Amino acid sequence: MPYINMPNNINETDAALFRSRINRAWAELENIIGKKEAQKVYISSEEIGDNDSTIIKKDKRFSNEKDENEVKCLIDAIEPRYSFSQLILSDDIKDKIVRAVKLIELEKKIFDEWGLREIEPFPRSALNFFGPPGTGKTMAAHAIANFLHTKIMLASYAEIESKYHGDGPKNVKALFKKAEENDALLFIDEADSLLSKRLSNVTQGSEQAINSMRSQLLINLEQFHGIVIFSTNFVENYDKAFETRVRNIEFRMPDAKERAKIWKIHLPAKLPLEDKIDYDKLGSDIDDICGRDIKNAVIDSALKAALSDRKVSLNDLTESINEIKKNRIANKHEELKGTPLTEEEKQKLGEQLKAHFDSQS
DSSP states (O other), X not given: OOOOOOOTTSOHHHHHHHXXXXXXXXXXXXXXXXXXXXXXXXXXXXXXXXXXXXXXXXXXXXXXXXXXXXXXXXXXXXXXXXXXXXXXXXXXXXXXXXXXXXXXXXXXXXXXXXXGGGTOXXXXXXXXXXXXXXXXXXXXXXXXXXXXXXEEEEEEHHHHOOSSTTHHHHHHHHHHHHHHHTTEEEEEESOHHHHBOOOSXXXXXXXXXXXXXXXXXXXXXXXXXXXXXXEESOOTTBOHHHHTTEEEEXXXXXXXXXXXXXXXXXXXXTSOBSSOOOHHHHHHHSOSXXXXXXXXXXXXXXXXXXXXXXXXXXXXXXXXXXXXXXXXXXXXXXXXXXXXXXXXXXXXXXXXXXXXXXXXX
């Protein structure tokens, strides 16, 4: 691979993309004429004679050859744990997921065989699931892997980031490489920092490391032959380079009907229940809760009942879910301390607190 030196006036995002494209072309050239002959080729503004065979330096940052310091990915590919039958989402969200999956399945046919890659070099086959925590983003990734009969690799930004300068980009590269080798769906959780706008005024090594990780991610997204799904809380403030390469799908808090279905699916037949459960009433009585809240409430209720050697009661479920809801709202309020709230945020927080205390009265 050639050493590619970019002028300082080219931003790092564009420079990373240019390096990636040139390196890809160089790899194709090596396949055609061989690595030894490819070393005699270089770019110049003037015509070069046959005897002027200058050897081009290799840029280890973008080389596909194995580096002795290459980071090994420690995240394994596993069988998916959930299917679409276990995933409770609104119809419009399910439709968007299905369309995105179909696009991924048909990408080769549409963009390569039918030639649409000429007008769209980067079809948005990568997905970003955004929305509040606990709304089914991870389950949906498992369900897609299950549907496509492939394994899944689960990573998070915290696992990719490294306190050692330079390891972050290597971790990103190693992660994508292993996913491709295992033909696994790659799911990256807590990816807000990875997809956010690049830092323009870099003053610290940590800021430079984040920018380098984002550049490496752009390269891998362009070269990756597989499926990658990001999970984030927000879709604002994303880098424009990612917006053109990632298809965004919003996950919302479930409504009453969806909450009823989630309650039902989380109360298996083997669970000893003291009362007959009216799922529709349970779903409508306690709002502003997500699937994770319901799952944790069921587990908490079952633990209480097992410790007392009795069946799970409806009161156990309502007490547990209300406590979880109360703590979540309190934690959110704590996170927002010291941060100026917009009028809309103040109103929403007030409504949440009022609704919770009204349910207790």
